[in-house]
Amino acid sequence: MGKLVLYGVEASPPVRACKLTLNALGLQYEYRLVNLLAGDQFNKEYTLKNPQHTVPVLDDHGKYIWDSHAIMAYLVRKYAKSDELYPKDFHKRAVVDQRLHFESGVIFQGCIRNIAHPVFRLNETEVPRAKIDAIYEVYAFLEAFLGTTTAAQKYLCGNSLTIADYSVVSSVSSLVGLAAIEQDKYPKLSGWLERMEQLPDYQSNNGNGAQMLIDMFSAKITKIV
Numbered sequence: 001m002g003k004l005v006l007y008g009v010e011a012s013p014p015v016r017a018c019k020l021t022l023n024a025l026g027l028q029y030e031y032r033l034v035n036l037l038a039g040d041q042f043n044k045e046y047t048l049k050n051p052q053h054t055v056p057v058l059d060d061h062g063k064y065i066w067d068s069h070a071i072m073a074y075l076v077r078k079y080a081k082s083d084e085l086y087p088k089d090f091h092k093r094a095v096v097d098q099r100l101h102f103e104s105g106v107i108f109q110g111c112i113r114n115i116a117h118p119v120f121r122l123n124e125t126e127v128p129r130a131k132i133d134a135i136y137e138v139y140a141f142l143e144a145f146l147g148t149t150t151a152a153q154k155y156l157c158g159n160s161l162t163i164a165d166y167s168v169v170s171s172v173s174s175l176v177g178l179a180a181i182e183q184d185k186y187p188k189l190s191g192w193l194e195r196m197e198q199l200p201d202y203q204s205n206n207g208n209g210a211q212m213l214i215d216m217f218s219a220k221i222t223k224i225v
């Protein structure tokens with residue numbers, strides 16, 4: 001049986017979310033680089049796999065899946081020994097799904113892509129302050145999500161780590177380069193981020209790539225206006 005293949009690039013948050021999941025499940029996979037700045041994602045061969053031309057794409061023995069959230073859920077359903085990372089219980093799963101949709105629609109689209117597209121694709125060097133304010137709004141929501149179960153809630157959906165934590169940490173760990181998380185303002189969120197940073201293999205699966213995206217932003221952005 002061949003290996004799973006993940007198409008991606010380190011700086012991409014959704015790619016890193018999938019790497020965290022593959023690592024947690026102990027799955028072997030081949031990693032194939034898609035150089036987005038060189039436009040590799042528009043190659044015919046790649047758009048046949050994913051017409052939306054985004055990374056990540058998972059190739060599971062000729063079956064192509066894209067969108068990190070769909071990939072993470074698929075990997076747990078198909079390969080995990082337990083359902084802990086993506087619970088089968090209807091309500092628990094709904095809570096995880098809510099956080100995944102929040103990452104997809106609000107954090108990634110509203111913060112990461114809303115800043116990255118004008119900067120990297122349209123060569124803009126100034127970022128409107130409203131886009132930074134939107135990041136702080138996300139932090140406030142996450143701070144609230146971290147207090148919905150118990151007072152000492154460790155992870156985004158309760159006291160068990162789920163794929164929602166992998167998804168959200170992939171983008172938040174890069175957003176901190178644009179909007180710092182102040183400990184006194186967001187104590188639960190900063191505690192959660194520290195906890196995530198201590199996970200085994202965090203650095204190689206997420207930390208290094210998160211820093212790469214921060215460096216790419218710093219190299220391009222000259223001013224918040």
Ligand SMILES: N[C@@H](CCC(=O)N[C@@H](CS)C(=O)NCC(=O)O)C(=O)O
Nearest residue numbers: 012013014053054055056067068069
């Ligand atoms: N919601 C998608 C977002 C994927 C996405 O937009 N990835 C970016 C990189 S972070 C990309 O591939 N951009 C290249 C393009 O859209 O052409 C996911 O979670 O996989």
